[in-house]
Amino acid sequence: MSTNNLVISIDAMGGDNSPKVVIEGLSLAHKRNPDIRFLVYGDEAKVNEEMDKYPSLKEVCQIFHTEEFVHNEDKPSHVIRNRATSMYQAVEAVKKGEASAVVSAGNTGALMAISKMLLKTIQKIHRPAIISMMPHQNGRYVMLDLGANTECDGINLAEFAIMGNIFAKHALGMEQPRVALMNIGAEEMKGKGEIHVAAHIIKNMNSLNFIGYIEPHDIPKDKADVIVADGFSGNIALKSVEGTCTLIMRLIKQSIKDSFWAKLGIPFMLGAMKKLKSNVDPRLYNGAMFVGLNGLSVKSHGGTDAFGFSIAIDNAANLVRKDFIGSIRKELEHVDLDELSQEACYEVY
Amino acid sequence: MSTNNLVISIDAMGGDNSPKVVIEGLSLAHKRNPDIRFLVYGDEAKVNEEMDKYPSLKEVCQIFHTEEFVHNEDKPSHVIRNRATSMYQAVEAVKKGEASAVVSAGNTGALMAISKMLLKTIQKIHRPAIISMMPHQNGRYVMLDLGANTECDGINLAEFAIMGNIFAKHALGMEQPRVALMNIGAEEMKGKGEIHVAAHIIKNMNSLNFIGYIEPHDIPKDKADVIVADGFSGNIALKSVEGTCTLIMRLIKQSIKDSFWAKLGIPFMLGAMKKLKSNVDPRLYNGAMFVGLNGLSVKSHGGTDAFGFSIAIDNAANLVRKDFIGSIRKELEHVDLDELSQEACYEVY
Numbered sequence: 001m002s003t004n005n006l007v008i009s010i011d012a013m014g015g016d017n018s019p020k021v022v023i024e025g026l027s028l029a030h031k032r033n034p035d036i037r038f039l040v041y042g043d044e045a046k047v048n049e050e051m052d053k054y055p056s057l058k059e060v061c062q063i064f065h066t067e068e069f070v071h072n073e074d075k076p077s078h079v080i081r082n083r084a085t086s087m088y089q090a091v092e093a094v095k096k097g098e099a100s101a102v103v104s105a106g107n108t109g110a111l112m113a114i115s116k117m118l119l120k121t122i123q124k125i126h127r128p129a130i131i132s133m134m135p136h137q138n139g140r141y142v143m144l145d146l147g148a149n150t151e152c153d154g155i156n157l158a159e160f161a162i163m164g165n166i167f168a169k170h171a172l173g174m175e176q177p178r179v180a181l182m183n184i185g186a187e188e189m190k191g192k193g194e195i196h197v198a199a200h201i202i203k204n205m206n207s208l209n210f211i212g213y214i215e216p217h218d219i220p221k222d223k224a225d226v227i228v229a230d231g232f233s234g235n236i237a238l239k240s241v242e243g244t245c246t247l248i249m250r251l252i253k254q255s256i257k258d259s260f261w262a263k264l265g266i267p268f269m270l271g272a273m274k275k276l277k278s279n280v281d282p283r284l285y286n287g288a289m290f291v292g293l294n295g296l297s298v299k300s301h302g303g304t305d306a307f308g309f310s311i312a313i314d315n316a317a318n319l320v321r322k323d324f325i326g327s328i329r330k331e332l333e334h335v336d337l338d339e340l341s342q343e344a345c346y347e348v349y
Numbered sequence: 350m351s352t353n354n355l356v357i358s359i360d361a362m363g364g365d366n367s368p369k370v371v372i373e374g375l376s377l378a379h380k381r382n383p384d385i386r387f388l389v390y391g392d393e394a395k396v397n398e399e400m401d402k403y404p405s406l407k408e409v410c411q412i413f414h415t416e417e418f419v420h421n422e423d424k425p426s427h428v429i430r431n432r433a434t435s436m437y438q439a440v441e442a443v444k445k446g447e448a449s450a451v452v453s454a455g456n457t458g459a460l461m462a463i464s465k466m467l468l469k470t471i472q473k474i475h476r477p478a479i480i481s482m483m484p485h486q487n488g489r490y491v492m493l494d495l496g497a498n499t500e501c502d503g504i505n506l507a508e509f510a511i512m513g514n515i516f517a518k519h520a521l522g523m524e525q526p527r528v529a530l531m532n533i534g535a536e537e538m539k540g541k542g543e544i545h546v547a548a549h550i551i552k553n554m555n556s557l558n559f560i561g562y563i564e565p566h567d568i569p570k571d572k573a574d575v576i577v578a579d580g581f582s583g584n585i586a587l588k589s590v591e592g593t594c595t596l597i598m599r600l601i602k603q604s605i606k607d608s609f610w611a612k613l614g615i616p617f618m619l620g621a622m623k624k625l626k627s628n629v630d631p632r633l634y635n636g637a638m639f640v641g642l643n644g645l646s647v648k649s650h651g652g653t654d655a656f657g658f659s660i661a662i663d664n665a666a667n668l669v670r671k672d673f674i675g676s677i678r679k680e681l682e683h684v685d686l687d688e689l690s691q692e693a694c695y696e697v698y
Binding site: 135136137147150151182184191192215216217218219220221231232233235236237239240241242243244245246247248250251252255256258259261262264265266267268269270271272273275276279280 | 484485486496499500531533540541564565566567568569570580581582584585586588589590591592593594595596597599600601604605607608610611613614615616617618619620621622624625628629
């Protein structure tokens with residue numbers, strides 16, 4: 001076993017077709033990251049059956065048997081009381097300091113509830129958020145909150161901006177990410193009060209490259225690197241993008257299927273289509289994170305394949321290596337958000 | 350001049366390249382709807398210059414000279430005080446009963462402000478909303494509010510459901526449109542309190558085919574015909590769809606441009622691409638309406654062409670013929686929304 005201390009705990013029982021997809025994903029991540037050790041929680045017999053296919057992976061894994069696992073339909077209020085599940089145990093490993101991050105493809109609400117309860121929010125952060133990378137026309141941006149907080153005030157949004165900024169620096173390798181608040185207009189008085197308050201707080205912090213408001217149709221145009229929204233609007237935007245991608249791809253397939261000539265043209269298009277697909281392949285953006293907690297908790301898409309799962313591991317490892325959580329704590333040392341918020345509310349209302 | 354009383358007033362000075370695009374659009378609409386008379390407000394010399402190209406259109410038009418017009422950057426608070434603009438005059442024609450609908454491609458905020466002030470909301474309706482048709486995989490759905498009301502309570506959302514239901518019946522020709530509230534989850538307790546209140550009100554009305562919550566990624570899957578949202582979320586969803594369409598089309602073009610083989614395949618694909626484009630052609634969905642007012646006010650996209658403008662006219666005429674506003678009033682006779690709302694709030698909170 002490696003003596004390196006990059007340890008990630010894994011909920012082997014989350015997602016469709018687990019633990020098969022999870023273990024195969026670990027083997028892919030292991031090839032790219034031989035320094036990571038994995039603490040694997042799940043049904044020992046099933047996990048071992050899969051693990052036996054990857055002997056070199058097995059050397060960096062410790063398997064912990066759990067009798068139970070979280071089901072998709074389980075309520076968060078229920079799962080936080082059951083310490084026997086693979087998800088609970090995997091998160092608890094981060095709480096105990098045995099692992100630096102946890103990755104699960106299980107029930108999002110459950111993972112969020114367990115992570116919040118066990119890892120607790122970073123001091124000075126009021127609410128954790130869900131963040132993810134997404135594609136724009138020239139590369140990637142990050143967006144938060146994608147659904148953890150249905151309603152947010154200005155101070156919550158400002159905290160998301162701080163965390164998103166550091167996330168973009170570390171995950172996208174940017175020096176000065178452009179930070180924007182999602183809104184329904186670019187003018188100062190458009191949208192909701194909490195967005196105006198957040199804008200004032202962020203401006204007065206002076207530490208972010210804040211570019212103002214951004215409307216959703218401008219997001220794919222590479223105009224900002226960090227998109228900040230409340231969890232309701234962020235989730236609506238994310239799911240609208242997903243739905244539209246599926247719709248257009250479906251309409252394209254249908255148009256080609258309906259045309260004799262287009263079918264003849266398919267062989268010419270294969271290379272271009274492959275390239276297009278690789279640009280928007282959702283597996284490349286797999287691994288939404290709960291940020292704002294004292295430990296990294298990463299949610300892999302439940303329906304992803306081994307490659308997608310391995311990308312979630314890569315993303316988690318990258319942020320651990322760059323001390324993402326330490327960076328957030330450091331940034332917050334110099335900021336008094338409550339005071340800034342009071343000033344901002346005075347200016348706005 | 351026709352003796353028929355379908356009269357539509359036109360702001361000839363709104364939108365890019367006006368009045369040229371507007372008048373050409375009228376001529377296209379006139380061919381399909383010879384029974385419509387138009388009251389055309391704008392710079393008489395410029396309007397006549399264009400109108401001279403379409404002699405048969407001229408016979409059904411009355412031109413009213415206005416010295417001024419609303420600019421894109423004009424503030425709503427400013428435009429409602431200037432009665433001399435083509436937009437103001439065109440809306441006023443509806444107020445006076447001289448026209449049944451007004452169509453403008455000008456500044457959205459200005460048109461909304463003038464329309465609200467002059468036409469007033471229908472009795473029992475608290476807030477007007479912006480509604481539009483949009484494409485899903487098998488046809489069309491309608492969605493509201495797309496941006497008129499940043500924050501809404503349960504009763505507002507229930508009113509939108511009532512108006513959207515009638516709109517879908519008339520504009521899409523449906524008997525029992527499936528009405529859904531946009532939300533970030535399908536479970537009963539997901540999302541915001543006002544959405545839960547609206548769900549209770551709508552259920553208790555018993556007159557709508559209410560199917561519950563819908564998440565944005567399910568909208569293109571033909572699961573509902575009327576999507577109800579507050580103006581902020583609705584606008585975010587709309588603009589996310591727009592941005593994603595533009596992004597994907599751009600990525601497709603780029604992939605083809607970068608591939609020698611794909612370029613060779615273009616001729617085979619032309620027919621299929623044309624069909625695809627015709628499915629999602631935004632001009633076919635042109636004409637967002639302010640619903641809930643005592644008169645139809647239709648906003649054409651500022652950047653559309655003559656064909657797009659003519660579609661907005663068609664949509665307006667169709668709703669006038671079906672007595673859309675009368676239908677809303679009739680529906681509201683039997684509903685006591687305030688009482689239903691009190692009951693719903695009691696159930697939810």
